[in-house]
Amino acid sequence: MTSSTPRRTVLAAALAAAAGTAAAGPATAAGPGCAASDCPADGAGRGHVPAAGLVDNRFWSSYTDWRCGTTAGTKAVAGLRPGLTLATPAGRVDYTDPHTGRTAAWEYATWTSPVHTPAVPATEVIASWNAATPPGTWLQVELSGTYSDGTATPWYVMGRWAAGDGDIRRTSVDDQTDGKSTVWTDTFAIDDAASGLRLSAYRLRLTLYRTPGSALTPTVWRLGAMASDIPDRFTVPASEPGLDHELLVPRYSQNTHVGQYPEYDNGGEAWCSPTSSQMIVEYWGRRPSAEQLAWVNPSFADPQVCHAARYTYDHQYQGCGNWPFNAAYAATYPDMNAAVTRLRSLTELESLIRAGIPAITSQSFRKEELTGAGYGTSGHLMTVIGFTATGDVIANDPASPTNEAVRRVYRRQEWENIWLRTKRYDANGKVRGGTGGVCYLFWPVKSAPSQHRALQALGLV
Structure with missing residues (x-):
């Protein structure tokens, strides 16, 4: 049984021409009251510490962060959870939703991050965000960067998102490429990593939309990206076990929902990602x-x-496995943070479990590659909740017949390999991609000191 659609299948359908009509005007003004001395050097301070080697996380979330971006109509809001809001519209635009055909006018404002130079010149970048979008509002996240050859990327749309589905249909955007890089659903990727070309710097642009004439606003608490350069590999070295601990995480089976609401990715059989997120x-x-x-x-x-x-x-991917959309969903709950990142080893995952933070991991494998799974998959999400005394992985695997059967124990070396590799052979012997350690992490705004330290070590807070 395949429990999820392939994560990096090239999607054939193109977004309607209206995609271009939602592009907001350029950001033109520095943040109010933001002197250069107020802004930390990029790479220093909160959320700026890269995970050592291969992965770089950069997230904007503090009041200073929001004031130091370039703004056109947005406003930084202080408080226990600083955020960014739409204050004075920078303009108005008509957006035709490609999934409903409806055209509506929206006021918008923008915030553009400072240029970030990742410690890891990247082959891939995945953005994620935490926000509230009341009815009558939505947001768009874009990425633009500089290649290692000195040329620039276009502005790529990384997602159009709303917590609800009454105003727009949340969507990724297909057919975005400049011949050097491409956006695959939620992931910016260099087309030919073997060429040596890398993304050496990037910035993110956030556009907030609201119903014209209203006082409504989205509130964005967190925006950032994970940049990485994971080498192509069919196998990874086994790590040494270092933890015997299990977290008590609710257990839900996706398969008990087979046939329910087929308009959402054909029903529960493909709901590994939202089932894991809900756990x-x-x-x-x-x-x-x-x-x-x-x-x-x-x-x-x-x-x-x-x-x-x-x-x-x-609605474009036609699935529930968009990684940033799952993180954004988790962050709609009170005082929750969420991010998409990559980990380099089970040792890093053990540090999170030790601190009480479970992780949702993405992997693909043939049936014989994961003892005890009983299935093979071209892409599947499960929740890691602990490790046995011998170092094996304890996972809540939603591809189980009942809630009671969700808890599984998988062999450490097998599991680590199917999660961290970037290349694999499918059942027909063809070379396919692997996710290279992708995971989602959710945690409370008010987290314990041990949890803060574990996340800080990864550059997430």
């Missing part, structure tokens, strides 16, 4: 309200899994 959301004590779940058929068990599928669904 960790509830681990942290958050869950949708009865009012939020009222749309779900009352005869369905675990309606919150259906809810997670609906509100992570990417």
Whole structure:
């Protein structure tokens, strides 16, 4: 059984020509009151510490961060959770939603990050964000960068997102390429990494939209990206076990939802990502309200899994496995942070588990490559919740027949290899890609000191 659609399948359908009509005007003004002395040098301070080697995380989330971007109509808001809001519209634009055909006018404002030079000249970049988008609002995230040959990328759309689905359909954008790089759903990638070309610097642009004439605004608390240069590899060296610990994470099976709401990626059989996301959301004590779940058929068990599928669904990808959309969904719950990143080893994952932070990991494998799984998959998400005394991986695997069967123990070396490799052979002997250690991490805004230290070591806070 394949429990998820392939994560890096080239999508044939093109976005309607309206995609270009939503592009906001250029950011033109420095943040109000932002003197150069107020802004830390890029690469220093909160959220700026790169994970050593291969991976670089850079996230903007502090009041100083928001004031030091380049703005056109946005405003930094101080407080326990600093954010960015739409203050004075920079303009108005018509957006035709390619998934509904509806055209509507929107006011917009923009914020553009300082240029970030990652410690790792990158072959891939994945952006993620945490925000609230009340009805009548939405946002767009874009990336632009400089190649190692000195030329520039275009502005690439990394996602058009709203927490709900009444105003726009959240969507990735297909057919974005300049012949040197391409955006595959949620991932910027150098087309030919073997050429030596890399992305040496980048910036992100955030556009906030609202209903014209209203006082509505999205609020963005966190925006950033993971840049990486993971070498091509079919196998990875085994790490030494270093932890015997298991977290008590709720268990949900995606397969108990087979046939439910097929409009969202053909139903539960493909819901590995939102099912995993919901497990960790509830681990942290958050869950949708009865009012939020009222749309779900009352005869369905675990309606919150259906809810997670609906509100992570990417209407262009036609699936629930868009990585940043899952992180953004988790962050819609009160005082939750979320990010998409890469880890380099199970040792790093052990440090998170030790601190009480479970992780959602992405992997693909043939049936015989993961003892005890009972299936093969071209792309699958599961939740790592601990390690046995011998170092084997304890995972809540949603590709299980019942909730009770979700907890699995997988052999350490097998699991580490299928997660961290970037190349693999499929059942027909053809070379396919691997995810190279991709994971989602969710954690509370008010986290324990040990959790803060574990995340800080990865450059996430």
